[in-house]
Amino acid sequence: MTTARRSARPAITDATWRDLARAAERVRKHAHAPYSKYRVGAALLTSRGVVSGCNVENAAYPLCICAEASAVASAVSQGYTRWKAIAVATEGPEAGAPCGACRQILAEFGTDLPVGLVVAGKVLRVVTVAELLPFAFDGKILAESTAPKAARAVTKKAR
Numbered sequence: 001m002t003t004a005r006r007s008a009r010p011a012i013t014d015a016t017w018r019d020l021a022r023a024a025e026r027v028r029k030h031a032h033a034p035y036s037k038y039r040v041g042a043a044l045l046t047s048r049g050v051v052s053g054c055n056v057e058n059a060a061y062p063l064c065i066c067a068e069a070s071a072v073a074s075a076v077s078q079g080y081t082r083w084k085a086i087a088v089a090t091e092g093p094e095a096g097a098p099c100g101a102c103r104q105i106l107a108e109f110g111t112d113l114p115v116g117l118v119v120a121g122k123v124l125r126v127v128t129v130a131e132l133l134p135f136a137f138d139g140k141i142l143a144e145s146t147a148p149k150a151a152r153a154v155t156k157k158a159r
């Protein structure tokens, strides 16, 4: 397992990654993937335990929900927006990384989040959201761009 540790976040122990990987693998079995047959499970480690989600496909393909988005929506719904890590379990043999949309969804809550890529219940690789989505679009960019002109001038001057 490759561990990318480049932030101030506390390190995730191997035992915790194992538990998180198992949780992602467990929820993967609940995936509704009758079209792609590509089942994905995601497990977010919150301050109060694990919140998970699976992919939910739809006959109207654009309505499909990814496992990561499902887990994020569930965690946020339960009041958890600060996470320690996420494990994403895919079919294999290669570890599947979150899609572009999910990278953006995860980036909304912090780009230093470690993402464990899991196959068969084992973490094959750990990367950060920043590594998956460099130069992410974020709320700061939006705030600066939509601030009143006077505030923008002050922000510009301060740089």
Ligand SMILES: [Zn+2]
Pocket: 066, 067, 068, 069, 098, 099, 100, 101, 102, 103
């Ligand atoms: Zn996705």
